[in-house]
Amino acid sequence: MKSNKLAIVIPIFNEEEVLPTLFERLFPVLDSMNKSYEVIFINDGSKDNSIHLLEELYNKRPLQVKVIDFNKNYGQHMAIMAGFENSDADVIVTMDADLQNYPEDIPLLIEKVEEGHDVVGGYRLNRQDKKWRLFVSKLHNSLRLKLTGIDMVDEGCMLRAYTNDIVQRVISTKENSTFLPALAHSFATNPIDVGVRHAAREEGTSSYNLYKLIRYNFDFFANFSKAPLEFFTLLGFLVSTASIILFIFLICSRFLHGPGADGVFTLFAITFFFLGVVLMGLGIVGEYIGRIYEEIRQRPRFIIKSILSLNQSDDK
Structure with missing residues (x-):
């Protein structure tokens, strides 16, 4: 595929410290490619000087x-979606503003598109992240393939x-x-992954902490798989089976050994365990119902x- 027009979509959230360096590195790369291009920056509710x-x-x-x-602030993915909706380019490249990925690697992606691939995913070579983030990422990638069948090398890039x-799809x-x-x-019908360089974040701070990464992972699987519901169904079946076995055991024990105080505490422990399982199940079901609720309200995904x-300058 010949990419006649190129668009770079970059979400921005409190990135004033890194933006000047990003500008200095990004535009020389794009100018050297001899293509018509536009760079779409989406200011995602920044509280610093980014918009200026x-x-x-x-x-x-x-x-x-x-x-x-x-x-x-609507989040990284909604910011990218806004960029998608406001571009008519033949090829759109997404990237973060933090310069952990190299703008100089953009031509590698375009080369693969022009070879006929409709989705080109970068995967980070020699990742410069903390060990706990590497572990969470590796676990997520493994679970994603098993639970959803979506085979990507590095979704987080x-x-x-x-x-x-x-x-458009x-x-x-x-x-x-x-x-x-x-x-x-x-x-995609012909996706491919290509290795790209990765740098440690030198300026600014990441908006992802451990809680947000855990939340991201749960949201992802709730969006692309029924596995959490299926897991809870299986767990419910196993717990029910175990409870029947335990009930029979306690009845037999009572007839053989008589009543005892230990049995009361055992029943308390079992009851609390069952309540925990039920509450967990209600939480999982609630997550799915919440997503249904969000969709049927049909509220705007974001407000610009x-x-x-040059083509439009309007308030919405």
């Missing part, structure tokens, strides 16, 4: 830069390229909660406060 830096950049490069300003056909889903790399990969672009 983006406005200054737009004033310097209005032909290549588009700035989308959200009214509040946001340096990825998509053809316009794939982007993603946009058409209209889902309020989604995970774009996996969703796009599920629509303003767009800076």
Whole structure:
């Protein structure tokens, strides 16, 4: 596929410290590719000076830069979705602003697209993350393949390229909660992964802590698999079977040895265990019901406060 027009979509959330370096490194790469391109920055509710830096950049490069300003924070994937909806490029590349991925690796992705691949996923070589994040990522990738069948090397790497056909399929889903790399990969007919460089974050702070990563993993599997529900169904069956066996054991024990105080405490422990299982099950079911509730409300996935672009400059 010949990529006549290229778009780079970059979510921004409190990245004022790294933006000047990003600008210095990104545009020389794109200029050297001899392609028509645009860079779409989505300000995802930043509280720092990010939006002002983006406005200054737009004033310097209005032909290549588009700035989308959200009214509040909607999250990385919704920011990318806004970029998708506001681009008509043949190929769209997504990347984070933190420079942990190298802008200089973008041509590697475009080369694979032009070879005929509709989704090109980057995977991080020699990852410069903390050990606990590496462990969580490895566990997630393993579970994702087993539970959803989505075979990706490194879902957490946001340096990825998509053809316009794939982007349009993603946009058409209209889902309020989604995970774009996996969703796009599920629509692909000829995906491929390519190794890209990875650097430690030198400026700014990551918005992902341990809780958010755990939350991300649960949300992902609730979106792409019924495995949590199936697991709870199996657990319920096993617990019910065990409770019947225990009941028979306690009845036999009473007839053979008579009543005892230990039996009362045993029953308390069993009751609390069963209550814990029931509450866990209600929580899992509630997560799925909550997603159904979000979808049927059909509220906007995000609200764009303003767009800076030569083609449109409006408040929404």
